[in-house]
Amino acid sequence: MFNLKHPYRLTLTLYFLGFGVIVALVTSFINYKISFVDLDETLHEISKSEVSFKRDYLSGYIKNSEILLSSIVKSDLTKEFVLSNDVNDKINATNLFYALALSDKDVMQLRYIDRTGKEIIRIDRNSSTDDLHFISDDNMQNKKERYYFKEAAILKENQYWYSNVDLNVEHGEIELPLKPTFRVATPLIINDQFYGVVVVNLLFSETINFLSFSENFNIYLATGDGDIIHHPDNSQSWSQYFPDLKRLDDIFPNSALNILTSNAFYGPGIYSYSLGDLFGNKDNLKVIFIPKLGVMQTMQNKNVLSALLIALTVLAVSFPLSWFASIMPSRLQSKLSEAYDKIKKNAAVIDKHVMILCTDRDGVIKKVNMCFAETTGYATDEVIGKKQRDFRHSDTSLEAYDEIHELILTGKVWEGELKETDKEGNDLWVHKFITPDINENGMIDGFTTIVQNITDKKNIELLSITDSLTGLYNRYKLESVLSSESSRCERYQSDFSVIIFDIDFFKKINDTYGHLVGDDVLIHLARLLKENTRITDVTSRWGGEEFLIVACNTNLHEAFIFAEKLRIVIENYNFPSIGKMTISCGVAQYINKETISELVSRADFALYQAKKMGKNKVVKAK
Known part of the structure; x- marks a missing residue:
């Protein structure tokens, strides 16, 4: 009991207790209000983290499409076909298109359109079976009046054209189920001459799903014109195709203008960002984050509970400590740890892929x-x-x-x-x-x-220049090397020589032992060539049992010595099944201004002379 000798003890105690109650209530109220503001800011930060991750993903997606087109327009297979218009070159180029389309499941269609607007190569993916098939020449169309051809045709080399994100239309009708698509095109320019455009149609469904996925937000995707591409209720998506659906200004009448005119807009319970700089098209795509009701309610409930706990704590200590305390500091309750967990989760996805x-x-x-x-x-x-x-x-x-x-x-x-x-x-x-x-x-x-x-992409390119039996370069690759070496020699006045040889009596080997043994001989011979040539030498299977070596920075005399060493190595090698065999070689040094055909012909004639002189010899060309 309180001592009556101190009549103010009870009054002071009640006063301090009342002061503690006021402190508790004020502190709890301030904490709740600050936490409410902090809640909105926390959600804003989470949305910025999520849109940053989505931008990285989208940037990679677009970059991959550019790499795919670049692989085509910079490929020697494509250039060879466009310049020669040869049937075999077209087959090689078409196979390149097929391989690249096969490597990316989002590719719906991959085409080469020549400068007149005519489709020359076209690979389509069957929408139901996911199989790829070639489109025959009879079914090719002229696209010279299509907007994507006109706009891509005026681009410079290494520039890309991007379409708006839209729905796939077949025969004038929207394809069902809905298939969002995105087109990327680039001009095919060789030696500063325009030869057409390469266009890829990409299935955009998974990308839209990724952009619209969030555990914390309902996400809308809208064009710069205010049409809705994605709505959390999928039945309300694609308002530009279905006029009865709501547009952006119908859904967000108070914020639509700010969303459409700002790269980033932050309002109470709404956060929008522009992705248009990534696409480079007219869509100026907007991504809009609206916090989910359940997430907001959960975070608010936690803030209320936090405020009550603080009030009870202040009341518990206010009686004995009230005369020391003035205002208990507010304990800010934030959800930054949750935001940090989300960021770590997003970072883990990046870390994995x-x-x-x-x-x-x-x-x-x-x-x-x-x-x-x-x-x-x-x-x-x-x-x-x-x-x-x-x-x-x-x-x-x-x-x-x-x-x-x-x-x-x-x-x-x-x-x-x-x-x-x-x-x-x-x-x-x-x-x-x-x-x-x-x-x-x-x-x-x-x-x-x-x-x-x-x-994988490089391996596909390697297959087109490698002989499948021996693993050496094929004739297509060697012709390119010979052209490069002749240009280098003209420019720097350096030397290079060619060694052409074939196996003596190879037909007899095939007739006696069979073609499988003949193939095995070629494989072992290729292995000997790899082991006994220099890194700078380029060795190829020229055709059948005939091989050609480009000896860089090597004059005629040095090439003769080199060929003689190879002849001796092969003569002394014990081949499986057949034992010993020999080769005959012709050697020629490149003469300034002569054509590659003339160089090879001189080496070939020297080979003929070696055969005529009894085989197993090396002969220099005149």
């Missing part, structure tokens, strides 16, 4: 992600401290890495392809995008590299 590595200013690797480790086979601690050049393939020079490093040290971005190796020594072709990391003082601290594995 996109190779990323970070280096310091000197190019020393500081960090790599999980996808890089899984793709290359290296553990993280095996990579840290190394440089990117440590993974180079022997075909890639150290000078190439030096040139890249010199460029990015100037603050510029480098993008290109490199041949490297994984931990097991396997070939790993990569497409790299290296950007400098700039600190607050404007200085370069290091570099971030985004890496794409393009080994």
Whole structure:
């Protein structure tokens, strides 16, 4: 009981207790209001994190489509066909189109349209079976009046045209079920001459699904004109095709104008961002985040509970401590930890599917992600401290890495392809995008590299220039090498020679032992050539049992010695099933201004002379 000698004890106690109650109520009220504001800001930050991840995904999607088209217009197979119009060259080019369409399940249609607007090559994907099929010449159409041909035809080399996102239309009718599509085109330019355009039609359904997926928000996708491409209720999507559906200004009458005219708009319970800079088209696509009711309610309930707990805590301590306290500090209750968890989850998706590595200013690797480790086979601690050049393939020079490093040290971005190796020594072709990391003082601290594995694409290209039996280059590749070497010799006044040879009595080998043994002989001979030629030499199967070697930086005398060594190696080799065999060789040095045909003819005539002189000989051309 209170001592009556101190009549103010009860009054003071009640006063302090009342003061504590006021402090508790005010603190709880302030905490609730701040948390409510914080709730909106937290959702805004989460939306920014999600749209950043979606932008990265969309940027990669568009980049992949550009790489696909670039692979076609820069391929020697495409150029050879366009310039020659040869039937076999068309088959090779069509197979390239088919292989690239097969590598990407989103490709609905891949076409080459010549400069007159006529479809020349066209690969279609069956919408029901997912199978690819070639379109015959009889079913090709002229597209010279179509907007995409006209707009792509005026582009410069390495520029791309992008369509709006729309629905696939067949025979004048919208295809059901609805199939969102996206077209990308680029001009085919050879030696500064326009030869047509290459167009790819991409199925955009999965991309829309990805852009519209969120655990926290209902997401709308709208065009710059206010048409709804995606609505959380799918039956309300594609308002530009169905006039009875609501447009953006019908759904958000108070915010539509701000959404359409701003790159980023933030209002109470609504956050919108523009994706138009990624597409480069007229759509100016907008993504709009509206918090889900359940998410808002859950976060608000937690804030209310937090406010009550704070009030009870203040009341519990206010009686003994009230004369010391003035205002208990508000405990801000935020959901930043939840936002952090979402960001980590999104980062985990990137970590799994996109190779990323970070280096310091000197190019020393500081960090790599999980996808890089899984793709290359290296553990993280095996990579840290190394440089990117440590993974180079022997075909890639150290000078190439030096040139890249010199460029990015100037603050510029480098993008290109490199041949490297994984931990097991396997070939790993990569497409790299290296950007400098700039600190607050404007200085370069290091570099971030985004890496794409393009080994499969390179393997497809390799198949077109390799002889399937021997693994040597084929005649198509050698003709390209001979052309390049002749140009180099003309420019730098250097030497190169060719060695052409065939197997003596090879027909007798086939007749006596059979063609399978004959093929085995060719395979073993190819292996001997690989083991006994230099890295700079280019060896090919010229045809049948005939082989041709391009000996770079080699004069006639040196080539003769080289050919003689090869002849002796082959003469002394014990071939399975047949034992010994010999070869006859013709050697010729390139003469300034002569054609490749003349060079090969001289070497071939020398080979004929070697045969005539009794075989198993090397003869120099006149």
